Amino acid sequence: MSRIFIFALALVTFGFGTAQANEIKVGMIMSFTGPLESLVPPMVDGAELAFNEVNASGELMDGSTITLVKGDATCIDSAAAVTAAEAALAEGVVAIFGADCSGVTKAITQNVSMPNGIPNISPAATSPSLTTEPDNGLFYRTAPSDARGGEVLAAITADKGVKSVAITYINNDYGVGLADVFEAAAESMGIEVTAKIAHEGDKADYSAEVGVLSAAGGDALAVLGYIDQGGNNIIRGTLDAGSFDQFALGDGMIGTSLEEAFGDELNGSWGSTPGSLGESFQKFQAYASANSVDPNSVYAGESYDAAALLILAMQAGDCDISGCNGSTDGRSIADNIQKIANGSGPKIYAGELAKGLRLLRAGNSINYQGATDVNFTEVGEAFGQFLEKGYVDGKFVNVGAR
Structure with missing residues (x-):
């Protein structure tokens, strides 16, 4: 069952005071339930940090404010994700933030964004298959591909x-x-793959998978x-069986709930996530921390x-010789995302969105x-x-950038 929530950022969620006359609705279709449930709140925090910043500034399109319409993408149920996105569309959203898991993101792009001409941008969908999926130039992702x-x-x-290694x-x-x-990459580096097996995400018993992996x-x-x-569950089973004590973890496995579940048992393990430690991250780290958002959470920055x-x-959008008035037209928003991210104007970092809005309103590039x-x-990823x-002393730590 999909769930829809409406949050008026300017009035209810963040207490910015009376909402402006020009309300702009944006869908936030994320997996509030399902296998990514514990990873989604930090992503929402990262996104709302940006919406909060802009609403507080009063610089968007003559004081317009963003209202979020939230729906549950579930991560695993494409029909529910589409229903949630359609319900948000019925509320008048002009764009969609989300989804997170690749399958439901693809379903929203193809069944909601494309037919209705509105953009959607994911902070976390990483499947290589999304690179070649048709999207009419409406889909973007701020997380790099798993390729x-x-x-x-x-x-x-x-x-x-x-x-x-077993997989x-x-x-x-x-x-x-x-x-x-x-x-393919492991084998090219001389690592033997002893087994490679799929698992489902909603089983009560993983003893069969644990048995195959342990035997390999x-x-x-x-x-x-x-x-x-x-x-x-598979980690727990192999630890209990004594078959593995080191784990290579994909980005979907890295978060505080794993630390809470296993503590020191995973010491010596490793993983990778999108992210950097450069100037952009340093500025985001300072800004997010000052606003009680954890900058080190997986996909917080991408969100x-x-x-x-x-x-x-x-x-x-809607520019002439005097500047840009702004536009909520879906095609305009989608086309301008690429221009802004790959622009040649002044650099805009986290905490500087008001500056960026003023420059754009004056007709400047950023x-x-x-x-x-x-x-x-060129395909928007x-x-x-x-x-x-x-993984040291029961916690994930940043080792370095790759």
């Missing part, structure tokens, strides 16, 4: 001295794509699944950027850097960087 992410994780694994992956677009890339063995087990469904790009792209040094390929994650 690169799988290679990074394999390189980290090789650097750990691993000579053999388990969630049986959907995300898991299949990441597993295929990881397997290896120096490490690569778990390319979801933190709240399946992946955590801030996705929200910010939607807002800036609105202001960049180069949005945001939290993650956003720059898009972030080139992106990756962070190597270590």
Whole structure:
């Protein structure tokens, strides 16, 4: 069952005072339930940090404010995700922030965004298959593709001295794509793949999968699944069986709920997530921390950027020699996202959205850097960087950029 929530950011959620006359509705279709449930709140925090910033500034389109219409993408139920997006569309949204999981993101793009001509931008959908899916130029993602992410994780694994690895992956677009890339990259680096098996995300018993993986063995087990469904159960089963004590973890497995579940049991394991440690991140880290948002949460920065790009792209519409009045037309927003991220004007970082809006209103171009040094390929996906994650004393830590 899909769930729809309406949040008036200017009045209810953040207490900014009386809403302005020009209300702009944006859909936020994220997996508030399902296998990513514990990872979504930090993404929402990152996005709302950008919406909060703009509403407080009063600089968007003569004081217009953003109202979010929230719906549950579920991560695993494409029909429910589409229903949630359609309900948001009926509320009058002009763009969609989301979704997160690749399968439901694809369903929303093809069944809601394309037929209705409105853009959607995902902070977390990483399946390589999305690169070639038709989207009429309406779909963007601020997280880089797993076509690169799988290679990074394999390189980290090789650097750990691993000579053999078993692989388990969630049986959907995300898991299949990441597993295929990881397997090919690992083998090219001289790592033997002892087993590669899919798992479902909603089983009560994973003893069969644990048995196959344990029998295959290896120096490490690569778990390319979801933190709240399946992946955590398989880790528990292999730990209890004594078959693995080192784990290579995909981005869907990295979060505080894994730390809480396993504590020191995963010490010495590793993983990778999109992210960087450069100037953009340093500025985002300071700004997010000052506003009680954890900048180190997986996809928090990508979420801030996705929200910010939607807002800036609105202001960049309806331009003439006197400047840009702004537009909520879907085609205009979609086309301007690319221009803003890949622009040649002044650099705009986290916490500087009001400055960006003023420049755009005056008819100037900007180069949005945001939290993650956003720059898009010609098909609208972030080139992106990756962070190597270590697991030390029961916690994930940043090791370095890749």
